[in-house]
Amino acid sequence: MIILGINYIYHDSTACVVKDGKLIASLEEERLNREKHTYAFPKQAIARCLEIAGLTAEEIDHIAISFRPDLERPRKIAYALKLGWKTRAFSSKELGFALFATRAFRLWFDATFTKDRKPEVHFVPHHLSHAAGSFFVSPYESAALLSLDGWGEWATTFKGVGRGTTVECFAQDLFPYSLGAVYEVPTDFCGFRTSYDEGKTMGLAPLGNPDTFSGIVEKIFWVNEDMSIGVDLSYFDFQHYGPRCSKKFYETFGQARQKTRDARFEQHHLDVAAAFQKQLEECVLKIARQLRERTQEDYLVISGGVTLNSVANGRLVRESGFEDLYVMPAAGDNGTAIGAAYYLYNSILGQPRTYVHDDPYVGTGYGNGTIQKLLEECKLEHRYLPDGQLEAVTARLLQSGQIVGWFQGRMEIGPRALGNRSILANPTLPDMKDKINAEVKHREAFRPFAPSCPVEDTPQYFEQHVADPFMLKVCRVRPEKQAVIPAVTHVDGTARLQTVHRETNPRFHRLLKEFEKLTGVPVLLNTSFNVMGEPIVESPQDAIRCFFSTGLDYLVLGNYVVGKQPGMLPDVPGVRAFATSRSPPISLDREAAGDPVPLPVAGDQPCLLRDRETVGRS
Incomplete structure (x- = not known):
């Protein structure tokens, strides 16, 4: 059973694909049209989710939309009368929004599906999509x-x-x-x-x-x-x-x-x-x-x-x-696409609950083949590092005070960068917060940054007894550690922690542990890979553009390290940088060069309850 979930009536237009009860892909339209908090109908996100899932539109059985137009009209008319407004004027001005939005869906639907094969469409109330849909995952x-x-x-x-x-x-x-x-x-x-x-x-x-x-x-x-x-x-x-x-x-x-x-x-x-x-x-x-x-x-x-x-x-x-x-990692309106799909699957269609949404990495993934081809087209000096060495070299850069754009694996869903589309820095340096706000993010000086920490090390630095893999629960930094990680400790002694789990993001977890080997601190400053006013980068092209328009020092794309000036790549014994006309001496991964690559979805992961218990025992 294939379900396409859509949110598009309000802001943060999003699509998702659920196959036999499992979330295969979900992506915000803003990541593709580059319009933050977009209201646009998510045509690109729908197409990308189907591509990741390896499906065509003809294979969709149901469409779940996180909005009920029939709930909008009578209540708004009643409210208009209560305020003494003329119903006719109110109807044309305010209800026109809902009518326009449903028309946008209808135009896409009629252009996409033939008369012989049309999926069944379900309009799920907005707050049922929020509350019930979140509960079911x-x-x-x-x-x-x-x-x-x-x-x-x-x-x-x-x-x-x-x-x-x-x-x-x-x-x-x-x-x-x-x-x-x-x-x-x-x-x-x-x-x-x-x-x-x-x-x-x-x-x-x-x-x-x-x-x-x-x-x-x-x-x-x-x-x-x-x-x-x-x-x-x-x-x-x-x-x-x-x-x-x-x-x-x-x-x-x-x-x-x-x-x-x-x-x-x-x-x-x-x-x-x-x-x-x-x-x-x-x-x-x-x-x-x-x-x-x-x-x-x-x-x-x-x-x-x-x-x-x-x-x-x-x-x-x-x-x-x-x-x-x-x-849910996408707790706002973007998550209602997922919520509507699961309310349909579990409540309306009566299917059993079999999926836990504890892995936020459900967007597009780009393989090393795609990345290498792009770097060569852009004529950028780059160095390929194998797994293990890549994390060790990046940790050394971070220790020395370099600010790194970190682009890995599949895109996160939701407003927080969770280690796959992140800007990373050393949290032990007191001036790092001001430096990133001024030179990289180009945003207000008061804005704080978040720490990422392996879940097993959390109790050493934070007064937090539960897991927080989605960076949505602010906690207190332990008093004795606030001076150790000043760049991620807010003025009131708190931090918006992300607990990093080896099962869901092994590379980011390895990087944190490599940084700990060098500094004794298993914590990194982690902020979204973007500048103020723009969505988080989605593709390698977005990452390169952001890298060269900000004060970032290095860019790590998959297994490749990129600097801004010739000769500034980190010195790695036995590994050399190579020109765009050469091939790396180390074999690339198995993914084809012409993607975006539809990466396989990870298998069942330990649920948050087990993670919470792990933190409690530590």
């Missing part, structure tokens, strides 16, 4: 479920429980009672882009004093005893599809920061970010505790754009009462 047989975002169709939350292949919804909040929509307001106030830069607001918050405005913010949005969200709408205008902040908001908190890169942050901007971040954490934590009390479940599955707030997730791990939580 989690390692838990039963769990409490929580989805939080701006809105999808008309709902803004999903609160319920999943057991086996059944899901029960306790309650949902409806727009404008939305934690996601509320959090966009301080994002806008601080001069960032909404539905785009909320992570910057989270990163800015530790620089402010939450107590300055916490008394006011606690009365602006809250959680009631029945788990419903309360919002004082007098502070906002987003409910009218206008500016985020009302006049009352500015009268209360002051003037907004200008939306220019060099605009100054005043203290009240920092304090607003801190207060809204603190209250968001309290609201999410209260809902989780209420779910724990009602369901008596040991585990929590969370999803939706709000759950990309890794600081709040860290507090859930420590304070909610759940033993652990599962967050």
Whole structure:
């Protein structure tokens, strides 16, 4: 059974292919069209996923779309009438978006499939795709479920429980009672882009004093005893599809920061970010505790754009009462393509659960043959290093303070670089954070960077008792280690940790252990391989372009090392650089040169529960 999952109604358009219950491939459209958080229909992502899977469109049996158009229209019309808007005007202005989006799918569908062979199309509600879909690929047989975002169709939350292949919804909040929509307001106030830069607001918050405005913010949005969200709408205008902040908001908190890169942050901007971040954490934590009390479940599955707030997730791990939580690597709207596919497979079609989504490397892979051909076409000096030697040489570069673009294996799904499309650096150097922000990423100086650490070494450096392979749970760096890894320790002593597992990423794990041999520290600074405003690089061409337009020192593509100037390749005894007209003295891998290569999907891996137990025993 072949299922094509699609998200395209909202931002982060994505496609995936599920074959007989196993996720074969998933890819965001932005990685191919190079438009960050794109709304475009994911035609390229669909084609690439089918290519990776070795399938044609005619072999698709079902299509699952993470949106229900019939839920959108009546609720929006009712809301328009409530606000006193003319239904006709509202219908043409706002409902036109949903109609246009469904038309984009229809045009692709009619052009792709013949009359004789058309797959069955299923429209899955947005929050079922988030919550239920995430549960069905989690390692838990039963769990409490929580989805939080701006809105999808008309709902803004999903609160319920999943057991086996059944899901029960306790309650949902409806727009404008939305934690996601509320959090966009301080994002806008601080001069960032909404539905785009909320992570910057989270990163800015530790620089402010939450107590300055916490008394006011606690009365602006809250959680009631029945788990419903309360919002004082007098502070906002987003409910009218206008500016985020009302006049009352500015009268209360002051003037907004200008939306220019060099605009100054005043203290009240920092304090607003801190207060809204603190209250968001309290609201999410209260809902989780209420779910724990009602369901008596040991585990929590969370999803939706709000759950990309890794600081709040860290507090859930420590304070909610759940033993652990599962967050899909693509927890935002991009993950609803996967969620819709699995809701269809497990719930609608009634198939048993057989897959755990603990391996995020489900995109395109490029073999050494493809990489060598491209390097020769670009006339770049390069050196081929065999496995083992490659990691040892790269570790030596990192130890010496070089910043390395690291391009390996299959593309990660989700917003975090997890060791296959990463920029890596030495976290023990105090000035490394500022250097990468200024010279490589070209972004705001306050933005922090994340550490990657082998899961078995995590307890030595971080106060974390659970695994975090997707870099979505902020934890505290142990006090005695904060000065050891200053480049990845935030101002409040925390870090957004990635635990690296030998089973899912053996090469990245080897690199960390080689770095430990040289420095005594099994931790690397890991940030996404891109510059601010661009998607993470997807292809070797993207990587080379980013390499030569930033302050990166070296580029490691597969088994090849590339420098920027002739003669700057690292000295390796017994191995020499070779010109583009020569062939490497070491044989290449078996993959053909004309790919992208559809790499085989890894076999069953240890689930997160076992990883969590491993950390706990260490």
